[in-house]
Amino acid sequence: MAAISLLAKDVREHRMAALFLLAGSVGVVLLLLAQNRAAAYSMSSFEIVRFALISFLPLITLIVGNRLIVREYLSGTRQFVEALPVGQNLPLLLKYATGLIYLELVAIVMVLLAAQAAGFADDVTLDYLLLIIGKTAVMVWLYWSIVFCFSLCGYLRLALYLVTAAIVALLAFYPGINTDAVPPFALMDDQLFVFERDLIPWFDLTGTAVLAFCFTAAGFLLTRIGEGSVVERLAKPMTRRDYVALGVLAAAGLAVWSTLLERNQRQAIEFSSQQVIRLDDPFVSVLYADETYRASAAALAKRNSDSLIALQASLGLARIPDVRLVLAPSRDKHDIDYATADGVFITANWLEHDSYDDAILDSVILHGVLSAQTGGRAMFEPYHWVLDGFTRWWVEQGTQPVRSEHRNELTARALWVLDTDPLAVDLVSRWQLTADRFSYPSAESLAWSVMSYLEHTEGRSAVLSLALEFLTTPVRPTVLGTVTDRQAGVAQRIDRATGMSPDMLFSGWRSWLDNQRTEAGIVSLRDRIPALSGSVTSVSDESGVHRLEASYTAQAGIERPEVYASGLNGSCILKHDYIGPFDTEFEVADDYQDEADCQVGVVVHSIGSVYSPGDRVFIALDFEGPDFHQPLRLHAERLTVR
Amino acid sequence: MTRLIAKEFRQLMPIGALWLAVLLLGYTMQFFTERIDEETFSSWCEGYCDYAGNTAVAFFSVLLALVTAYSLFPREHDDATIDFLRSLPVSRRALFLSKVIAAWLLLVAINLLSYLIDALLLASNPESIGGVFYSQVWLTLLWRDCLFAFIVLSHGVFLSWFRTLGLVIYAVYLLGLMWAESALGSSGVWSIFSLLSNEYQGSDLVVNSRALFIHTIVAFVLLVLAYRLWDRTESSNAGGKDFSKASKVLQLVLSFFGFLVVVAVLVNQVGVGTGTAQGDDQKVIATEHYRFFYTDSQSDVVEYIASHAESDLAMLGELLNVEALPSMRVDLSAQSEHAAGLAKWKKILMDLNAFDSDVSQRRVLSHETTHVMQAVESDRAMAEYYSATKFFIEGMAQYTSFEVVPEEGRRRSNWELASVSWKRQRIQFGDLINDNLFAERFDQELHYSLGDLWTKAMVDTCGVDSLGDFIRATGRKDAVKDLPAGIFWRDTTREIGCDLDTVNITWSAQMQSLYDSVDIADYPEFSDIVISRDSATDQISITAKLVPATVSSALSRTDDDNPQPDAASINRTAETSFQMPDRFIVRIGRIATQISAGVDPVYRGQIKEAGEEQYVEFLVPDSAVSGTRFRYQLGYTPSVDARYYYETWRRGTALSAGEP
Amino acid sequence: MTDVSTPPNRGSAATVPVGTVLSLRDIRKSFGSLNVLDGLNLAVYPGEVFGFLGRNGAGKSTAIRLIMGITRSDSGQINVFGQPLQDDVVGIRQRIGYVAQDQNMYPWMTPRVLARFVRGFYPRWDEQRYWSLVNDFELPAKRRIGTFSGGMKAKLALTVALATRPELLILDEPTAGMDPVARREFLDLVREQTQRDGATTFFSTHLIDEIEAVAERIAIVESGQTVYDGALDPLRNSVNRWSIPMSLYVPGALPGNFALDSLRVLSEGERQGRWHMTLQFSETTLATTEIVLNDGWRHDVMSLEDVFIALVSNA
Structure with a gap:
């Protein structure tokens, strides 16, 4: 009799809210079913049941838990109920049962609605329907038991819900966790829940049921400890001490959790084809895919292996990352694709390379090897020029004296850059901007010539000590690391490594370079550098077509510019690409370009209908001729299209 | 007044602490995992200030403002402390305003703090090329966020009078937006998320000022209404019932009205053909592994498909070395203008009027069956790497279905189109294995034909067994989860002993030879594109001329097989004539801030004459574009029955007549 | 039975009685279907302690909430300090000290924080007085109000009200839930403080002895109407009770030779063998006629409580 009166009281108290919640969820489900039918990729109305289960059904469970249990326990009415002549557990048991039955009712109504709305092709047979109802019922039981247990934890419940949500998010999104092994997640699988009809997921069902039972037991246990004193205690507002205890608990939980999640291991990737040359210690492997290319692949592997062995000796590098090279015969000669998959991974086409092109390829490989020493961050640091300069220096003259034609081309290019932009002499703060204006090959030539000057004045050991200072210690990947690194500025580190301050170094280098200005080889090369400068304008003709027009002008001192x-031997190329609103380091590729003969005083390039007003475009005007292996950037600009 | 605001602030302390904790959690994580260098700088407000804008962040700021609003008034009335306030010599308006201002200042403080930390991080990187700190973008984002917080706060203050019913009303509002977006194409200015759409004029952020203006007005109106409502409300222990009779009736009507709106939206939707019971014209044919559901009118096509179903299935099983063939249910009565067929686990959905010839329908069935086999054999591991394997999932299904049900003509024209796209738009394997980036630059349909060709290259390199082995390799027990795309491909191909790079070398060689066999004249290029907005008819017109494909314009300078030509000769030699394609199409990038799922809308183009020159005009409705910037992709059919050849995505600006 | 003893200012006196601190004219207020105030009239004069007597639910708290402007009346005219309430609600409230029936001050505030908060609203705030009262009442300055007992909250509320040096002090059943000792201490304090400031006190309660101890003029309200509004003594005199043994009682007889039109029979009935009659005389008849008792009738002493019960139960 007492049970009935208790039940009647709960029913009367929550009748309106229960009706409203049921009507609300039925309404929303009906709406979703209608939308699902119109949706393009919907295949079954039961997908809506799954969506409801993971979206608003937990919310409804929270509301029911709040009304049935939290209100009773947090407000004073609990003393009134306890005073009633009824068993200690009966009221709580009744509330648990009422809540569970009501929620199962809501869930089953949803499933029946979906079944009623299912089309003929959903082939809704009785056992299929029972399977869906079973899965839904178990999931709802899990939700209700979690809410029941947490509702008894008084003011702690908010924190407990947050922790549960965090754990669910971690399980669902953290890479490396196989959620199919965790029962509730496997049960709610987006396709198996609806479309797996033949085999019943007994493991997942029982797993979820056990979990639900544990939470229920925990809830009831909580009320039994110290005859409900714990629940009493938790019902009181939390003191500051409780908050602190909670914070420590959560932090410890997270720490333990993250240590649990070590990434599962896998084997390093490896070529499985037969046409591969492999050298060990340091590991260099080259895939050449066709017997005719075997010889060049072998030479490439040998050359790099020797160079790396010498480098490891002179810099005392502990470990050299694996180097893998793939020959792609259809690629353009200078199109070198660099990736860091288990070490250095380079795809290139070296079949038509001469020694200068080989030097370019070798320095890219070396760039990868050395960058790996700093955790792959050196290229984002202000001393990026030391990395590029040293790699080119080592490839050119690390183990054998530099070839004169290489030296001439690099020096000519360096002198051209300094003549065009005298400010570029301050490599410490301007190198990045120089690379942006003149492209990396030219910037690299500057950095190389500084290393050569250093070798010329202080000897080879100074260059090696500079590399040791900047390129061998891993960089700390935290904000704190950046700030402390910046304390010891690049200038002091140069001074420490080479004994010379940057100003002394750069001024000495500048005069050393000027002396080479008159050497025969260099003069002939510098004459073939086109004395042209470019300019780009964004125009739109009367019919509304937006164009980028580029033209060249000869520098002063040229009598008959046309x-x-x-007479120039080579072609002028306009390279362009869309960049976002923010200026960051950008290397325009040759995907979009327009090649034409160099002319003066007339619009040479006209790119129409690619960009529209408001776009920010990076435009480079390069000159490519037979005398220089890599293009010379006459002009570079970031333009907003009008 | 300031004293009241101070007290309100003191009361908002717990909520403020919560938001502060969430904010600082994010920053501490960044603090310990990122260096503030060139790389971090370039991704400063990734996902928030870039073109698409980020609905997840928008939802969080809405939640932030609503929860803060809900904590302002209901508590005071329930604890009856409002009477103490009302007994103080201060006007009711001052009470109301002090609460709203205090809540808004809290939200502004949170925004300001997060933007200040960003500014500190960005300005601390002097050596970066982007040393310039984008103050315009930073300031615009800041004041827009504060205004957005105010707007949603006013919604919250108004809705908090209705307590939980208010949340239902907001849910109905959001559902209404989704319905408008799917039914009318766009919810226009009424969606609060359109306030956060980002548009750039060069480096400057342009805000959707019309929408902001309208929503601010609505916000003020709601605030006045909320003031009226809260002012008339007695506190909980005032004499008599809490709500006066009038407001009780109002609440009942509103909850009833909310319910009515939901049912009304349903009624016009539910009416759409729901064949629930097995009508007389609906039939089932069962074969050993299939159960076909179809309507009587399609019985001849279905009989043809059913007759071949088992034999085709057997061939597929052979191709992929699948012993236990799965049993499937096929719904042939579906209509979906988005896809000819769709497969989810062991259920297939096919639209029988997608193709008119029966043979094609039969091929679609084997295409979808391959998908089911892929899912079952790999225990859906391939689906977990969807972005990296989508081209291969579709490609393999195309390859096997064309092998089982040969349609040489269609396959050939798909291949040619794919080879031109591959060559002209320089598509590489690296682009294929990143589905989102691929969709951002190229035509997503290319995944089918390019995937088919890549699978052919794989079969030619490693034999046909490699297909089945690859599927099973992805689902193997010790397979590592969540690898980056490139490494996943190398790891899995190594597992089945088929060298990825060799496959790629064969693939590009085959593509090149296929491209050389294509008649370039069928594939002209669009140029002289003009975009103008015709505000009279509320349409945007895109006109373009067609010019023969100039060999050098988009190609890289040299090809390997021909020797190094001198620069002058190849400059402008191009075919002068080209066939004018018969059908033209433009695809407009979906409005980023829409919350309902959907596909990019497409619109037909017409050929127009101007003097002796011909040009193509596309008319796009204004509703497809929010603001002035949009993304579009022009396309045409190279031959009568071929698919559409799309050029790469372009950015357009539809300035209204007045604007410069 | 003619109703003769209507209080002088009942009815539709349109003009505002001159010199009142507070006057309510024909106030009506209803909550949904329940009409709480049905034509209430009041007038309070400067410097006096005005008792506002009525049973629970008679509309006392609602009337006070109307005076304070916390709720709005459906109709009727409220004048405070001689000017209509709506004209300058804020200004008026600055000169009123209000002690509500159940204190709902912010539980998280401490007396120190409460002072700092309230100080800003009252130009005449007197900090020393606030702290001296807090010490007098031994209220813990640093503990949160949420942890205070009912009595402590009431004392704190009074402290705040008095610290504003109000011209009108409104107390709405302040001593509800207090033990007799605390109540007496509270009333002494009210009397002492009001005399010091010369403030007018509007004391609403249902406890008669409190009124007798403090108030000079009272109003009795019942089901939303003013049953009596005037000084205490004339009230006590105007209502008398006589009794006669049943054996001598002749139905219809009156205790004395009064003219029927000058009195009102509040109640009559037989109790413990005697017939009791409670009569109410109008002020004029009291002043003029000499009461000559018929034989057999005996005059019973009536306490203010008896008078109150007789008046209220008869309204």
């Missing part, structure tokens, strides 16, 4: 321009 004749001079047409």
